[in-house]
Amino acid sequence: MTLDPRHRSHILVDGPARAPARSYFKSIGLTSEDLRKPLVLVAHSWTGTMPCNFSQRALAESVMNGVREAGGTPMEVNTIAISDGIAMGTEGMKASLISREVIADSIELCAIGYSFDAAIVIVGCDKTIPAGPMALARLGLPGLTLYSGSIDPGRYEGRDITIQDVFEGVGQHAAGSITEEQLTAIEDAACPGAGACGAQYTANTMAMVTEFLGLAPLGSGSVGATDPRKDAVGREAGRTLMEMLGRGVRAGEILTREAIENGIICAAATGGSTNAVLHLLAIAREAGVSLSIDDFDRISEQTPLIGDLRPGGRYVALDVDRAGGTRLLAKRLLEAGKLHGDVMTVTGRTIAEEAALAVETPGQDVILPVEKALKPTGGLVILHGNLAPAGCVVKVAGHERLRHRGPARVFEREEDAFAAVAAKGIRSGDVVVIRNEGPKGGPGMREMLGVTAALVGEGLGGEVALLTDGRFSGATRGLMVGHVAPEAAVGGPIAVVQEGDTISIDIEERRLDIEIGEAQMQRRLAAWTAPAPRYTQGVFAKYARSVSGAEEGAITR
Numbered sequence: 001m002t003l004d005p006r007h008r009s010h011i012l013v014d015g016p017a018r019a020p021a022r023s024y025f026k027s028i029g030l031t032s033e034d035l036r037k038p039l040v041l042v043a044h045s046w047t048g049t050m051p052c053n054f055s056q057r058a059l060a061e062s063v064m065n066g067v068r069e070a071g072g073t074p075m076e077v078n079t080i081a082i083s084d085g086i087a088m089g090t091e092g093m094k095a096s097l098i099s100r101e102v103i104a105d106s107i108e109l110c111a112i113g114y115s116f117d118a119a120i121v122i123v124g125c126d127k128t129i130p131a132g133p134m135a136l137a138r139l140g141l142p143g144l145t146l147y148s149g150s151i152d153p154g155r156y157e158g159r160d161i162t163i164q165d166v167f168e169g170v171g172q173h174a175a176g177s178i179t180e181e182q183l184t185a186i187e188d189a190a191c192p193g194a195g196a197c198g199a200q201y202t203a204n205t206m207a208m209v210t211e212f213l214g215l216a217p218l219g220s221g222s223v224g225a226t227d228p229r230k231d232a233v234g235r236e237a238g239r240t241l242m243e244m245l246g247r248g249v250r251a252g253e254i255l256t257r258e259a260i261e262n263g264i265i266c267a268a269a270t271g272g273s274t275n276a277v278l279h280l281l282a283i284a285r286e287a288g289v290s291l292s293i294d295d296f297d298r299i300s301e302q303t304p305l306i307g308d309l310r311p312g313g314r315y316v317a318l319d320v321d322r323a324g325g326t327r328l329l330a331k332r333l334l335e336a337g338k339l340h341g342d343v344m345t346v347t348g349r350t351i352a353e354e355a356a357l358a359v360e361t362p363g364q365d366v367i368l369p370v371e372k373a374l375k376p377t378g379g380l381v382i383l384h385g386n387l388a389p390a391g392c393v394v395k396v397a398g399h400e401r402l403r404h405r406g407p408a409r410v411f412e413r414e415e416d417a418f419a420a421v422a423a424k425g426i427r428s429g430d431v432v433v434i435r436n437e438g439p440k441g442g443p444g445m446r447e448m449l450g451v452t453a454a455l456v457g458e459g460l461g462g463e464v465a466l467l468t469d470g471r472f473s474g475a476t477r478g479l480m481v482g483h484v485a486p487e488a489a490v491g492g493p494i495a496v497v498q499e500g501d502t503i504s505i506d507i508e509e510r511r512l513d514i515e516i517g518e519a520q521m522q523r524r525l526a527a528w529t530a531p532a533p534r535y536t537q538g539v540f541a542k543y544a545r546s547v548s549g550a551e552e553g554a555i556t557r
Contacts, residue, residue, distance in 0.1 A: 066238020
């Protein structure tokens with residue numbers, strides 16, 4: 001397809017009438033020659049508040065150098081980021097999912113406001129990664145995403161540790177199994193520098209997914225944030241974008257149904273975060289691709305678990321890079337006929353052609369052959385039942401129980417549940433129910449890592465279950481059921497669960513049920529009244545009024 005490389009910017013800067021615009025640009029160091037080249041948006045979410053995006057300013061310089069070398073004029077634009085790990089367990093966690101929409105909106109606004117011809121979005125922490133493809137799908141521009149990279153693992157008592165160990169250490173401390181001094185030592189060691197959380201949590205799951213969508217160069221994301229090779233990765237990404245502009249390929253053209261399915265396959269094959277369900281539903285919606293929550297179960301059921309990655313497995317994200325990277329993962333899946341190999345990528349090569357370039361490290365056991373899969377089916381499971389008519393999500397990495405039946409312990413918000421866990425008020429066999437934490441009810445659908453990690457840390461991870469209309473961190477493990485829909489705030493059945501009700505979870509049958517009769521369920525629902533909104537003004541109130549359910553990706557309308 002032919003596309004004028006300056007298909008948008010010429011309107012902004014060409015001709016006598018645009019002299020004022022050119023004058024503004026020249027005041028910040030651009031020249032007339034610069035303005036005769038394609039204008040390229042380089043968006044990132046550097047912030048001085050967390051490690052995940054802390055290296056993005058330097059990476060943006062590398063990207064911009066690559067754009068300049070390939071004949072473009074790059075301009076840097078900054079957007080926001082909220083750290084899930086820092087905000088976890090506080091009101092601030094409600095801001096995280098909401099930030100996904102704000103990030104996508106802000107990139108869209110800048111791209112239109114400055115008439116950019118192409119865009120590269122540098123992504124890092126959890127919500128910045130889906131926000132990039134969402135924005136690119138809207139814009140109709142040549143564009144790609146680039147993951148700024150994973151953090152190195154920390155070292156404690158001779159073993160690798162990640163932020164998951166700190167969260168679980170809180171539960172261990174509450175249980176008396178480690179001292180406060182030991183908890184502090186774990187805290188000091190777990191995060192040694194810049195980069196996003198270091199295992200197959202949400203950031204690394206979604207970074208891999210964007211490569212399998214074709215929107216990020218395959219192999220670019222697995223290089224760590226502080227790896228000296230990242231400069232070259234950034235420069236190459238800048239050149240790749242300019243080549244993409246020259247070919248006239250728009251990001252939305254890459255986001256096909258097959259590409260979205262490849263993203264689901266990637267998440268399932270690596271035991272990835274349940275948040276991939278929420279984010280891929282949102283990306284599909286922006287790309288105009290039909291996708292339902294049940295597609296995840298169908299695809300995961302056909303996908304072997306071949307990535308031995310934490311939190312369910314043994315290895316951290318940087319071990320994937322050392323083993324052979326995402327190209328090797330794609331090669332393994334293609335060899336088994338589990339991937340759409342003809343999906344086009346931003347490099348102009350198909351994912352099969354990219355996978356053919358894989359170089360495997362001899363003896364590695366991070367990414368396994370399909371015949372040695374950890375589990376014949378993937379980690380993402382969708383349940384339905386009288387407690388989740390619109391569905392819910394559970395991650396089964398290979399070691400969890402497949403059934404649980406027990407009494408409900410009902411909490412109206414995360415803080416109350418955490419207090420009960422900390423006070424040793426949860427018993428073996430219980431089903432912890434945390435409601436009114438959904439997209440609308442929270443609002444913002446908080447992650448429950450503080451609670452789930454505390455349960456694991458206290459030794460209850462294999463003995464209790466938890467379900468919520470909120471969501472989970474990619475670091476969550478155990479029998480934890482999230483995204484229960486419809487949520488409590490709109491009158492979903494989870495709203496009428498009572499203390500002591502028997503809850504049944506059956507993974508094999510794909511069921512989540514409360515053991516009461518249909519007549520009793522209807523009486524309870526008829527008597528239910530909607531809770532008052534937790535916020536009546538500001539961004540939280542605006543989000544609650546416009547957000548859809550989790551089964552639709554918690555998208556705003």
